[in-house]
Amino acid sequence: MFSICSLSFFSLFFFSTWIFSLGVYFLIIDYSIFIEWELFSLNGSMVVMSLILDWMSLIFLSFVMYISSLVIYYSEDYMSGESNMNRFIILVLMFILSMAFLIISPNLISILLGWDGLGLVSYCLVIYYQNVKSYSAGMLTALSNRIGDVAILISIAWMLNFGSWNYIYYYSFFSDSFEMKIITFLIVLAAMTKSAQIPFSSWLPAAMAAPTPVSALVHSSTLVTAGVYLLIRFSPMLYSFNCGWFLLLIGCMTMFMAGLGANFEFDLKKIIALSTLSQLGLMMSILSMGYPILAFFHLLAHALFKALLFMCAGSMIHNLKDSQDIRFMGSIVNFMPLTSVCFNVSSLSLCGIPFLAGFYSKDLILEMVCLSWLNFLIFFLYFFSTGLTASYSFRLFYYSMSGDNNFYSSYSFDDSGYYISFGMVGLLIVAVFGGSLLSWLIFPIPHVIVLPYYLKFLTIFVVFLGSYMGYLISNLSLSYGLFSLSFLSYVSFMGSMWFMPFLSTKFVSFAPLKLGYFSLKSFDYGWGELFGGQGLYSLFVYFINYIQGWYDSNFKIYLLTFVFWMFILVLLFFF
Template identity: 45%
Template sequence: MFTFLMFIFFLLYKYMYFFEWEFLFMNSFSMEMTFFFDWMSIMFLSTVFFISSLVFMYSMEYMKKKINQFALLIFLFVMSMMLFILSPNLISILLGWDGLGLISYILIIFFQSKKSKNSGMLTLLLNRIGDTMIILSSWFFLSIGGMNFLFFESFYMKLGMNMIIIASMTKSAQMPFSSWLPAAMAAPTPVSSLVHSSTLVTAGIYLMLRFNMYMYMSELFMKFIFFLSTMTMLISGLTANFENDFKKIIALSTLSQLGLMMMTLSLGMTTFSFFHLSTHALFKALLFLCAGIMIHNMKNNQDIRLMGHMMFYMPLTMLCFVTANMSLCGFPFLSGFYSKDMIIEYIMTNKINYYFFMIMLISTSMTTSYTLRLLYYLSFFNKNYFNLMIKEEKLIFNNVIMLLSTFSMLSGAILSWLLYKLMFNFFLNINMKMIIFIIMLTGLMMSYFMKKKMNFLLFSLIFINYTISSMKKIPYINMKKMYNATDMGFFEYFGLQGMIIFMKKLFKKKMYMLTSFKMIIFAGMTTMLWLMYL
C-alpha cells in the first residue's frame, strides 16, 4: 500500500529520484550502482510486492510441508526483481536478470521429477540467449564510456538496443522462444502465479519500456517485432483452443497477452502497454491461484476433461475464476476492458497492414474462444470422474482470492483515472466501438463450434503437428538445424576452437610451450581488445 501511495505521489507531482554510487573509475570508464525511482518503476514494484505477499500467504497452506525452502526462494526472487526494476545500469540489470533466471530454474525443478527437470533445463537454456545478448550489449555501452543507458546516445546505442530487444523477446517468450513458457508449468502453482504470469515474463516488456527512448531508432527492427508478436498471439491462441491441460491453457493465454503487449510497444504505445501489463498481472495471478485450488482438491489432476460442475463444489473459487476470465476477455468495466479497449481503438486509428489488423482481431477473438471453452469444461461438462475427497475451501485461500479479485475488478478503472493525462484520448463512432463486442461474439461462436466438434476436419487434421502445447514444432523454425548450422558449424570453425586449431597449425613446432588453457586466454583477450577498439 505504501508503494502504491508513492506511485500516486510521484505521478501527480512528476517526481524522479536518481541515486548513484560510483565504486570504480578507471581510464575514463566508470562503474556505479544506480537506482532510479519514477512513477513507472514504483507502480511495477508495488504490483510485484502485492502479488508476492498474497502468493506467500497462499503458499503457507498450499506448500506447508516445504514452506521454509519455498519462502527463501520467493524472497530471493523478489530481491532480484527489485534490483532489475530500480536500476538503469546494465551491470546491475544483468545481476537481477540472471538472478531471476536462476531462481526461476530452481522453482521449476522444485518437485524434482523428470518432467520438471527437463522443463527447467529448456527454460534455462532459452533464457541464456537473453543473458548473452545483454552481455554483448554491454560491450557496445563500454565503447561509449559507461553502463548507464540514461546518459548516452550514439551509434553504438542502436547496436546495443537491438540486442536488448532480443533479450526481452527471450524473457517474454516471443516467437521463436515460446516453448519454455508452457513447459514451465511443471512448477508448483504458486510459482506459476507469481513467476510465470505476472512478474518474470513481464520483465522483458518492462526492459523495453525502460529503453523506449532508444527503441525506435531502427524502424525496420520494430516492424519485425510487430510481425513476431502478432504471430505469437495467433499461434498461442490457436494452441490454447486444443489444449486439455488446465495450467497450460492459462500459460498460453499469458503468452497471447504478452504478444499483445509487445505488439503495442512496437507501435509506440508505451503507456498503454504498461497499463495492460499492470492489470494483466493481477487477473492472471488470480487465474493461477484459483486453478491451484481446483487442482489441489482434485488430487493433482490437471485434465479439464475430468473436471466439471465445479460451481457446486467450490462456488467462491469458481466465482473468482469467472471474474478473472471475464476480465481477460475484456468484459465491459472490468480491469482488462479498459486497457484492451484503448489498445484496439488505437490500432484501428493507426496506419498498419490490413492483414495484420485482421490477424490481431482473430487472435483477440480466440481469447474469448478458449476462455469460454475452459469455463464450459469446468462448469457444465458431464464428466465421468468424481473425487470423493474434495474438501471445503480453506479460509486462507478464500481471503487471498477475494482480495485479488477485488483489485482485479477495480485496478483498470483506478489506473485509467490516474494515467488519463499520459494516454491518447479517442472519440470513435458507435460502429467502430461495436467492434469490441463483435470480437467477443466471434469468440463465442468459435467456442460453440468447437464444442460441437465441427472444426475437426478444418483445424485438427491440418494444424495438429504445429499446435501442440509444447510449441516445439513451429513450422520452418527447427532449432536443431539452426544449432548444427551455427553453434556446431560457423561459430565452431571461426570461434575460439577454430582459432586454437589455427594457432596450433601456425606454431606446430613450438606448441609444447603453450598449453591449451593459455591459448584460450590469449584468444579471449584478443577478442576483448578487438571489441573494445571496434
C-alpha cells in the same frame, strides 16, 4: 508464533502499500529520484550502482510485492505437504528481490544482476518437484533465457565505449550512433527471450512444471514481464532505430500462435500459460507501435487478473488431487462456488468484458489499433487473436463449470482452504476495480477516440463471436468421430505451438548429438583407438613378444645384442 509465510506476507503487503502511495504521489507531482554511487573505476569507465525511483518503477514494484504477498500467503495451504517450506519461501523471496533489482535499475550492470537472478532462481523453481519432466523443462527455460543474458552481456561490452552504463543518459545524445543501434538490437533480442516471443516461445508452457504459486507469480508480474518492462524503458531508442515494424510482426504472430494453441490444449495450467503468451504478444506489439505507457498499463492490469486466474486454477488442481486435465473437470461451480466466481471474473477480465480490469487496457489498445495507420494483416491478427482469447476462455468455462463432474464418482471437494480463499479474494477486489483505478491515475485526462460505429463495437462483437467459436470448438473436440485426417494434422500443428517445442529441443539438439555419436564411434572408439592407446599398446606387446621370442630361441642373439648396446654406450660416453 508466526510462520515464515505469514511474516513474508505482512512485510511484503506493508511495503507494497507504502511504495504504491509513494508512486502515486510521484505520478501526481511528476517527480523522479535518481540515486547513484560509484563502486570502482575501470579504464575510465565507472562501475556504479544506480537506482531510479519514478512513478513507473514504484507502481510496478508495488504491484509485484502485492501479488507476491498474496501468493506466499496462498502457498501456506497449497504447499502444506512440503517438507521444507522455508526453502520454498526463500526461493520465492530471492525471485522477488531479483525482479525488484531489475525494476529500479537504470544501469545495464545492475539490470544484469536482476536479469540473471531471475533466470537462475526460475530454474531452481521449475525443477522444484525433481522429476524428469521438471528437469527437461528447467533446462529449456534456463537455456532459452541464457541467450538473452548473453545479449545483455554483449551490450554491456558495447556500452564500455560511452563511459557509463546508464542508458537513460543516451536516449537523444546517441540517436545516430552505430554502437547504440547494435545495443538496441541486442536489448530487443534479450527482451524477446525473457518475454517468450517467437521463436523463443516454447519455454513458457514448459515452465508450468513449477508449483502453481510460482506459476501465478512468474506469469503475472515477474519473469515474463521483465522483457516488456526493459523495452518500455528502452522505448526512445526503439523508435530512433526503427525496430518497431519487426517487433510488431513478432508480437502479433506470438499472440495469434498462442491463441490458436490454447484452443486445442487440455492441460489447465498450459492453457493459462498460453493466454499469458498471447497477452505478452499484445504488449510487445502495442509498445512497438509507439505507445509505451499503454503497454505498461496493460502490463499492470494483466498482472492482476492473471495472478488470480492461476490461483483459481491452483485451487482446482489442489482439490482434484493434482489433476490438471480439464476433461476430468465439470460442475466445479457446485463444489467450489468461491473459486468459480474468482475464476470466471478473472477469465472475463482477460476477455475484456466492460468495467473489469482487463477492459480498460485491452479496449483502449484495440481502439488505438483502429485509429493507427496499419496494414490489413496486423489489423486482422489483432482482432482475430482477441476473438481467440474469448474462445479459449469460454472453452475453459465450458469444460470446468458446465455439465457433469467427470472426476471419481464418489469424490467430493470444497473451498475449505482459508489461506487459498484469502489469497483469491485479495486479488478478486483488484481484478475488478484495479483497471479503472489505474486508468484514472495513468490517464488523468480521458482519451476521446472517435471511431465509426462498426469499429467502435468491433471489439465487443469479436469477443462474443469468439465465445461462440469456443463453444463450437468444445463440441467438435468432444465428438472425435468428426475429425478427418487433414483436420487432425491441423490440430496437431496448431495445438503444438506450430511445432515450436520440437524446434527448440530435438530439432536443435539432434544434429550435435548425432555428430557427437559419430565422432565417439569413429574417433574415440574407432580410429582414435586404433592409432591411440589400444593400437600403441597392441604394437608394443607385439614387438615385446617378438623380441622375447628371439631371446628365448637363441642365447647367441641375446649376447650379441648385449655387446652391441654396450658398444653404443661406450661410444656415447667417450665421444
